[in-house]
Amino acid sequence: MPDQHSSYKAVFHRHDVQLLGIIVVMAVIFSALSKSFLSPSNLVSLLENYSVMAIMAAGLLVVLISGGIDISFAAIAAVSQYVMATVLVRFGGNWLVAFGLSAGFGILLGIVNALLIYYLRALSVIVTISMMTFYFAILMFVTDGKSLYNLPDWFTDDLSLFGIPFPVVVAAIVLLVTLFLLSRLSIGRQIYGLGGNPEAAKRMGCNLLGLQCFVYGYSGFMAGIAGLVQAHRVEEVVPNALIGRELDVLAAVVLGGASLLGGIGTVSGMVLGIVLLAILQNGLTLLGVSSYSFGFVTGLVILMSVSATAYAAKHQQKQRVRHAN
Amino acid sequence: MTEILSSSQRQETGTTPEGETPFIEMRGISKRFGGVRALIDVSFSIRAAEIHCLAGENGCGKSTLIKILSGVHAPDEGQIILEGKPHSHLSPAASQRFGVQIIYQDLSLFPNLSVAENIAFGHHVQTPVRLADPKAMRKQAQAVMERLKISLPLEALVGTLPIATRQLVAICRALVGEQARLIVMDEPTASLTHQEVDALLAIIHELKRQGIATVFVSHRLDEVMTIAERVTVLRDGRNLGTYWVRDLDRNRLGELITGHVFESSLKAPFSSKVEPMLEVSGLTREGQYADVDLELRPGEILGLIGRLGSGRTELALSLFGMNPPDSGAIRVNGKPVHLRTNREAIRQKIAYVSEDRLSLGLVMPQTIADNTVVSVLDRLTGPLGLIDGARRAQTIDRWIFQELHVKTNTADRPVQQLSGGNQQRVVLSKWLATDPRVLILDSPTVGVDIGAKAGIFQVVDQLAARGLAILLISDEVEEVLYQSHRILVMRSGQIVGTYDPQRVSEQELREVIYA
Numbered sequence: 098m099p100d101q102h103s104s105y106k107a108v109f110h111r112h113d114v115q116l117l118g119i120i121v122v123m124a125v126i127f128s129a130l131s132k133s134f135l136s137p138s139n140l141v142s143l144l145e146n147y148s149v150m151a152i153m154a155a156g157l158l159v160v161l162i163s164g165g166i167d168i169s170f171a172a173i174a175a176v177s178q179y180v181m182a183t184v185l186v187r188f189g190g191n192w193l194v195a196f197g198l199s200a201g202f203g204i205l206l207g208i209v210n211a212l213l214i215y216y217l218r219a220l221s222v223i224v225t226i227s228m229m230t231f232y233f234a235i236l237m238f239v240t241d242g243k244s245l246y247n248l249p250d251w252f253t254d255d256l257s258l259f260g261i262p263f264p265v266v267v268a269a270i271v272l273l274v275t276l277f278l279l280s281r282l283s284i285g286r287q288i289y290g291l292g293g294n295p296e297a298a299k300r301m302g303c304n305l306l307g308l309q310c311f312v313y314g315y316s317g318f319m320a321g322i323a324g325l326v327q328a329h330r331v332e333e334v335v336p337n338a339l340i341g342r343e344l345d346v347l348a349a350v351v352l353g354g355a356s357l358l359g360g361i362g363t364v365s366g367m368v369l370g371i372v373l374l375a376i377l378q379n380g381l382t383l384l385g386v387s388s389y390s391f392g393f394v395t396g397l398v399i400l401m402s403v404s405a406t407a408y409a410a411k412h413q414q415k416q417r418v419r420h421a422n
Numbered sequence: 423m424t425e426i427l428s429s430s431q432r433q434e435t436g437t438t439p440e441g442e443t444p445f446i447e448m449r450g451i452s453k454r455f456g457g458v459r460a461l462i463d464v465s466f467s468i469r470a471a472e473i474h475c476l477a478g479e480n481g482c483g484k485s486t487l488i489k490i491l492s493g494v495h496a497p498d499e500g501q502i503i504l505e506g507k508p509h510s511h512l513s514p515a516a517s518q519r520f521g522v523q524i525i526y527q528d529l530s531l532f533p534n535l536s537v538a539e540n541i542a543f544g545h546h547v548q549t550p551v552r553l554a555d556p557k558a559m560r561k562q563a564q565a566v567m568e569r570l571k572i573s574l575p576l577e578a579l580v581g582t583l584p585i586a587t588r589q590l591v592a593i594c595r596a597l598v599g600e601q602a603r604l605i606v607m608d609e610p611t612a613s614l615t616h617q618e619v620d621a622l623l624a625i626i627h628e629l630k631r632q633g634i635a636t637v638f639v640s641h642r643l644d645e646v647m648t649i650a651e652r653v654t655v656l657r658d659g660r661n662l663g664t665y666w667v668r669d670l671d672r673n674r675l676g677e678l679i680t681g682h683v684f685e686s687s688l689k690a691p692f693s694s695k696v697e698p699m700l701e702v703s704g705l706t707r708e709g710q711y712a713d714v715d716l717e718l719r720p721g722e723i724l725g726l727i728g729r730l731g732s733g734r735t736e737l738a739l740s741l742f743g744m745n746p747p748d749s750g751a752i753r754v755n756g757k758p759v760h761l762r763t764n765r766e767a768i769r770q771k772i773a774y775v776s777e778d779r780l781s782l783g784l785v786m787p788q789t790i791a792d793n794t795v796v797s798v799l800d801r802l803t804g805p806l807g808l809i810d811g812a813r814r815a816q817t818i819d820r821w822i823f824q825e826l827h828v829k830t831n832t833a834d835r836p837v838q839q840l841s842g843g844n845q846q847r848v849v850l851s852k853w854l855a856t857d858p859r860v861l862i863l864d865s866p867t868v869g870v871d872i873g874a875k876a877g878i879f880q881v882v883d884q885l886a887a888r889g890l891a892i893l894l895i896s897d898e899v900e901e902v903l904y905q906s907h908r909i910l911v912m913r914s915g916q917i918v919g920t921y922d923p924q925r926v927s928e929q930e931l932r933e934v935i936y937a
Contacts, residue, residue: 283546283554290532290543297530302547360534 112354115405116369120376127380134383141262147375148268149327151368153346155275156319158367161350162279163312164292164359165221169210169229170320170346171339176232177202177317178324182245182334185252195252200321206232207317211309229343236336245334253332264326271322276364278315288312292359348399349374373398445470445635446491446522446604451500453486460486461497464661466654468604471630474637475650475667477679479871480841482656484639488606492524493517521603523596525610529588531595533581537574538563541594566594570628586618593625597634605629607638611645615730615897616936623649641679641871643672644900655679680873688923692722692907697756699891700772700860702741705750710736711915714750718860718891723882725906725923726895727935733915734895738862741893742774743767755859768797772860773853775846783849784837790848791818791833798855821851826881843874850881861885864895879905899931911935 127134153170160167181199184190206228214224256263279285291298291308299305328334353370355362377398378391444467453461461483468474476484489495490502496511503509504520512520531540539546542559563576572590580588589610596605611619626636626649640646646653647667655662655678662678670678700718705711711733718724728734739745741752743761752759754770761767767774776783784793795802795814802817804810822828826847830840837848846866853861863882867875882905886892896902902909909921911934919934 281553283549283552286535286539286543286546286554289535290546293532293534294530296528297532300526300530301543360532 113363113366113369116353116366116373116402120369120373123373123376123380127376127383131380131383134380139379139383143375143379144265145262145330146379147371148264149323149330150342150346150349151268151371152271152319152323152326153342154350154367154371155271155364156316156323157346158350158353158355158362158364159275159279159288160221160312160316161355161357162292162359162362163288163308164295165214165309165312166347166357167207167210167225167313167316168222168343168347169206169225169232170316170323171342172229172232172236173203173206173317174320174324174327175336175339176206176236176324177321178328178334178339179236179240179245179336181325182248182328185249186245186247189249191251195325196322199325200318203317203319203321203324204314205317207313207315207320208310210317211306211313214313215306215309233337233340240336242336244336246332248328248332248334252329256329264330267322267326271319272364272368279364284308284311289360292361294360345374345395348395352399352402444468445505446520447503448487448491449501449503451487451490451497451502453490453495453497459659461490462659463500464656464659466661466664468635468637470603470635471633472635473626473630473649473651474635475646475653476637476639476656477641477646477653477675478656479641479679479873480843483659484656485608487656488524488608488637488639491517491606492522521601522606523602523604524606525589525592525596525608527608527610529592531580531588531591534579536577536579537583537591538576540580540591541566541598543595544598562598563594566597569597569632570594570625572625586614586621589614589622590625602634604635604637607636609639609641611638611640611642619645643675643679643872646675647672657681676872679871680876688904689723689907691922691924692719696720698753699755700741700893701751701753701756703751705737705740705747705752707736707740707745707747710745711740711912714917716910716917718893720859720889720891721886722908723886723892723894723906725902725909726893726912727897727899727902727909727931728912729897729935732912732935734897734912735864737912738774738864738893738895741767741860741862742772744774768856770860771856771858772862773856773858774862774864775849775853775866776864783852784845786838787836789834790822790828790830790837790840793837793848794818794822794833794851794855797852817855821855822848825854826851841874843871843877846874846878847881850878854885858890860891860893862893862895865897866894867896867898867901875901899928899935903928903931913937 124134133139153174156170157167177199180202181195184198185195210221210225210228213219213228214221217224258266261269277285279288287298287303287308288311290301291303291305295305298308324339327339331338349370350362350367351357351370352373353362353366353368355367374395377394381391381394382388447465447467449465451461451464451466452459464483464487466487476487478484486495490497491512493512493514493516501508501510502512509516532543535543538556538560541563545559545562546554560576563574567574570590570593572594574587574590574594575583580591583591593605596602610622614622626638629636638649640649647670650667652664653667653670653675654664655675657679665678696719698717699720700716702714702716705714714737716724726734726737736745740747741761743764743766746762752761754772759766759770761770761772764774785796791814795817798817799809802809802813818833822830822833828840828844828847828851830844837845840848866878866882882892882894894902894906903923903926906923909923909926909931910917911919911921911931913935921931
């Protein structure tokens with residue numbers, strides 16, 4: 098029996114290893130085809146470009162592990178970002194104010210999601226899709242779709258720590274915090290439990306409302322931070338700039354091995370998922386492939402990855418049945 | 423019923439023969455849900471370290487009683503007396519503080535977490551925002567395992583373990599933390615094999631040695647007879663009394679639970695001269711079964727018994743075209759057939775009622791009517807390819823109401839609202855609507871209570887009398903013994919013997935099966 102378990106665990110490990118293998122192969126191919134692929138400037142801008150995605154993905158990962166899903170995070174990021182930018186433009190402020198506003202608004206909207214899901218007993222996918230439309234419509238209605246360009250200089254000036262750009266630093270911190278939350282804190286383990294068997298979590302005395310608020314609040318929190326980082330990077334706030342990123346982020350997280358059924362997912366897998374998508378999209382751009390074929394290739398990679406996982410799980414199950422007999 | 427109540431075996435609750443006072447006593451408990459009276463004046467007591475079975479048919483009030491004990495429901499009337507102190511109701515926390523632990527039928531484990539984390543999950547719940555201490559959790563799990571004298575793979579994910587092992591994990595978890603004094607198990611043996619039941623029994627005795635009482639809910643008579651010391655029988659929300667198991671026999675207990683007298687008579691051997699409807703010779707599938715020969719005549723019920731993994735289900739699936747054999751021949755009504763798909767088997771008028779009716783046999787959220795006609799839709803279509811409503815209604819009326827007497831006022835209810843026995847009847851209707859010549863029943867009574875069981879077998883007898891050839895697969899010896907005309911025993915993929923039910927005992931059959 099012990100070999101059976103280790104082989105089951107190996108499926109998770111194997112997923113990470115497989116992803117890593119594909120990433121290495123891709124990197125080799127792209128660096129052979131394009132000289133600029135491995136150049137430091139390309140790699141740094143690649144990291145910077147995908148740090149906003151990684152921050153949002155961290156929030157989504159936590160929601161997915163808890164057995165829910167959040168489609169509204171990009172809309173939440175857009176709203177929090179706009180609120181923050183409006184205050185900064187009109188009244189000025191500092192990093193603390195910017196951070197507090199953006200993150201605070203994100204948490205608030207996330208908790209609204211949680212309360213709706215909990216009290217309406219509605220499917221999280223339905224609630225968050227509705228709320229995405231709702232938040233975004235309100236934002237467009239109130240702002241008339243106007244962009245804000247005159248952000249304060251202290252906000253838009255390039256920042257770096259030991260030469261690492263600000264967005265990358267923030268993404269790294271966020272990933273470490275999420276890793277710590279999920280693997281070491283009791284509440285993180287409760288989130289895994291909730292995703293694995295909600296009824297059991299309830300019977301064990303978990304505070305379901307509290308957990309839901311935490312999980313969606315965390316996703317909103319991440320969305321708020323992502324909004325701030327994105328505004329800093331592009332030096333402007335365009336209300337609909339982040340809209341449409343939901344599915345890309347979801348794809349990266351699922352590619353990283355998180356289950357849409359809850360209970361399964363890791364930060365390391367998610368990071369690999371993002372790296373794979375990033376390399377793929379960047380490599381294709383460098384090769385001059387039309388941006389329309391992006392979606393084609395991305396979709397294909399995700400499909401292949403998901404079917405490989407499903408096939409492995411099925412194979413595993415068959416072996417178990419044979420073993421039992 | 424009056425006859426049963428006045429029985430000399432009726433024993434007053436409260437005072438037990440040894441004069442010991444019970445540590446938990448429920449007195450005069452009544453509970454209604456809307457217009458339904460779930461419990462009527464039920465008194466029930468549990469003594470320290472005893473093994474007590476709560477028996478009764480589905481819907482008799484067993485679960486309600488357990489939920490009152492665990493604090494999920496408050497009774498409308500009555501008292502719960504814990505060590506002499508009366509309470510009008512309990513909260514879940516109070517119940518746990520007193521040492522009552524419930525293990526639900528679904529076990530409520532986390533499949534995605536390790537055994538250690540499952541056992542010590544309480545560690546996470548006590549203070550959510552803190553560093554989890556995996557070492558302390560492992561230690562806690564290790565300590566409980568040592569107490570029970572068992573060993574489980576602490577790092578394995580629970581989802582990868584067999585059901586029996588998961589059950590041990592659930593028992594370990596119940597013993598962590600607050601000092602458990604009573605463990606309630608809701609149908610702990612429903613999906614266990616005989617050896618696993620024996621292992622569970624050993625654990626229950628170990629708990630008893632440590633002063634922990636066990637209440638288990640079951641409707642498998644054999645188990646009640648072997649495991650329990652006392653049994654309390656509920657019927658229609660009333661307590662029929664608490665009995666010492668040593669004073670009862672199986673038939674008597676069956677009578678108490680259902681209120682019917684069962685005559686279990688053996689069937690006369692089938693002496694038909696007619697040609698076999700189904701003939702199998704030399705059927706082999708690598709790694710599953712080998713060289714199987716069998717003959718099944720119209721009107722005959724052939725019992726096929728073997729342990730889980732003996733190849734019985736694989737053989738049945740081959741006869742239904744879902745698991746093509748490597749070699750050998752199958753003849754239906756004298757003609758050789760090649761069953762490569764189940765569509766082919768259905769065309770040959772072979773029907774199969776699966777072991778797992780919940781996942782394979784029925785679409786649970788759909789109505790009884792839709793489930794019944796799903797297998798014959800192509801025969802109900804009119805000239806335009808649309809379903810002929812009148813013929814549909816006719817089919818449903820015939821099978822659901824006239825032939826199988828499903829207990830429902832309308833066929834438009836979702837199947838999931840029916841009891842297990844009635845669901846099984848819907849599955850039967852669905853297959854009978856295809857007008858089969860051969861009916862394969864794979865463990866048709868798993869999870870069905872004893873009263874419903876009798877009902878299902880009545881239907882099976884009627885079908886056989888009308889000339890259907892029936893292959894009855896089961897791992898319950900008594901079921902096959904009393905229900906078949908002839909018995910085949912399968913072991914490790916081979917038919918190891920053919921028996922005449924009138925010339926073999928349960929014990930002899932068991933020895934052949936488990937040899």
